[in-house]
Amino acid sequence: MAFVSFLSFTLDRNSIRSSQQIFTAMLGDRSEYLADITLEYGYWNDAIENVVYDLNMSWVRETFVDYMQEELQIEGMHVIDGNNQPKLHVVKGIVRDADIVARYGDSVSVLIAKARATKQDDAPEPATGMVGGLANLYLASAVLMTGYAEESDKSTDHVLIFARPINADILTEMSAKYGLPNLKLSDMPPAHWQAGYDIRGIDGKLIGYFVWNPALAGFRMLPILAAGVLIVFFCMFLAARLFFRRASDTVRELEAAKLEAEQTRELLASQARSDPLTGLGNRRLLDEKLAFLQGQRPLPDGHALLYVDLDRFKEINDTYGHETGDLMLLYVAEALGDLANADDTVVRLGGDEFVIVFGRARRERVLSAGRAIVEQLSQPVNLEGASYAIGASVGIAFSHNPTELLRQADVALYSAKRRGRGQVAVYSADLLDFRHVPIQPASQPG
Structure with a gap:
């Protein structure tokens, strides 16, 4: 016992x-x-x-x-x-x-x-x-x-x-x-x-x-x-x-x-890490993606980033109201998503600005995507029975240093907008001297 x-x-x-x-x-x-x-x-x-x-x-x-x-x-x-x-x-x-x-x-x-x-x-x-x-x-x-x-x-x-x-x-x-x-x-x-x-x-x-x-x-x-x-x-x-x-x-x-x-x-x-309206990534996701690219081996042309700015979004938003503006942003988000591959990252920076960070894309595909965006968004957009004209300008940057991509694409975008709406511009060192970039009226076609 x-x-x-x-x-x-x-x-x-x-x-x-x-x-x-x-x-x-x-x-x-x-x-x-x-x-x-x-x-x-x-x-x-x-x-x-x-x-x-x-x-x-x-x-x-x-x-x-x-x-x-x-x-x-x-x-x-x-x-x-x-x-x-x-x-x-x-x-x-x-x-x-x-x-x-x-x-x-x-x-x-x-x-x-x-x-x-x-x-x-x-x-x-x-x-x-x-x-x-x-x-x-x-x-x-x-x-x-x-x-x-x-x-x-x-x-x-x-x-x-x-x-x-x-x-x-x-x-x-x-x-x-x-x-x-x-x-x-x-x-x-x-x-x-x-x-x-x-x-x-x-x-x-x-x-x-x-x-x-x-x-x-x-x-x-x-x-x-x-x-x-x-x-x-x-x-x-x-x-x-x-x-x-x-x-x-x-x-x-x-x-x-x-x-x-x-x-x-x-x-x-x-x-x-996501934009509440469109479901795309936000600035935090963009920062994480660029940080990730730091450790990735780029293609010969370097990493690629495409910066999109809508040309007449403010007019639509002010004239037809925020609900129509939100529908337009959803349309643009879907259009950019259709152009992106699985290893690409689509981000809405805020307002009417969007970014695509490409995974491993050759130069011609990136340029083709920029032209396709300008072409598609230059067409009338039908939303709930009404037709709207919007348009977009695109800046593209290629760099072996991912931390420079957003800044360089922004410079290229600025150059595209100075040339008029519906333009695609690729960053180069010459673009930093804006005196050589003609200013065209916004009404002129790209």
């Missing part, structure tokens, strides 16, 4: 350790997921423009109110300015005043300080950890709001904070999903038959404990073990199978949750 008791105790210790490993992995996944979400929103030019430089409450409500709480379960969103003064609070889906120290405790200042430790004008690193107390416990993440530019990132002095509550409802959900019976918060460490996890704040101070009652195979089997060694070993075998099956199910659930988190991160990353 002494051997049976020792074996039962050993099984119980293994059960407790296994459940603690599951809890540790689960909490780590939740922390990483919250940090990724915070980074996506804090490292975003749209957020900089609508929160830091100009507080656009319409954009704030659309972006941070309903979606944040219902889809991402983020209860608190806060923006702190360079003087550590609150600039914006969204709590439980409502924009309102809030005292973050009263809500999250003094440790929130440590969270903010860790976020500000990001190197100036570098990609931000989110700070993530526990804040608050047992009565109001939160998993929070903060990041120094940073914009991305062509040359380098641009740090602001504002800090974005996201906080997810760890309350009774969340603990009940975690308990059922990961097999952690009676999971709760406690100011006392776990008893010897319980499993536990220290709750330490972002400042390293002990807040309390997560405590739960794992299934103890050895304790449950003691009455049966007393009936005889044969029954003992048989029951131990069954219990071990049941335990490892449950552990396997829990691991699969964790993998599914991690896959779901990765899919959410991929969706957020895709949204940050």
Whole structure:
């Protein structure tokens, strides 16, 4: 019986350790997921423009109110300015005043300080950890709001904070999903038959404990073990199978949750790199593509970039309204997409400007694409029963240095527009002296 008791105790210790490993992995996944979400929103030019430089409450409500709480379960969103003064609070889906120290405790200042430790004008690193107390416990993440530019990132002095509550409802959900019976918060460490996890704040101070009652195979089997060694070993075998099956199910659930988190991160990353109207890439995607080309071996003519500017878009937009203008932009986006190959990247820079970065295209194909764009867009465009005349000018650049492509194509585009509408110009050093480029009236055909 002494051997049976020792074996039962050993099984119980293994059960407790296994459940603690599951809890540790689960909490780590939740922390990483919250940090990724915070980074996506804090490292975003749209957020900089609508929160830091100009507080656009319409954009704030659309972006941070309903979606944040219902889809991402983020209860608190806060923006702190360079003087550590609150600039914006969204709590439980409502924009309102809030005292973050009263809500999250003094440790929130440590969270903010860790976020500000990001190197100036570098990609931000989110700070993530526990804040608050047992009565109001939160998993929070903060990041120094940073914009991305062509040359380098641009740090602001504002800090974005996201906080997810760890309350009774969340603990009940975690308990059922990961097999952690009676999971709760406690100011006392776990008893010897319980499993536990220290709750330490972002400042390293002990807040309390997560405590739960794992299934103890050895304790449950003691009455049966007393009936005889044969029954003992048989029951131990069954219990071990049941335990490892449950552990396997829990691991699969964790993998599914991690896959779901990765899919959410991929969706957020895709949204940050695409133009919301046309679905094409945006300036951030263009920068990443040009950076990628730095490590690629070019063709003899070099890498190629084609810059398109619509000639009469403003007239259409002003005369017929933004809805017609948006339809025209969608038409142009589709036309450019049809001309691009799978390894080409089509980007809308903003307004009526578009760019195609070619993968590995020879000079004649690039020039042919430029001529095709001018020819197609010079034809009347039928939109919802009405016909519109638009036109386009194209600048093309070839360079072995991808960082020069956009600037050179812009120079070529300027040269094309000075010659009149419906022109294609290829960059050369001579174009830098605009005195040799005749200025023609805009009404003249290309």
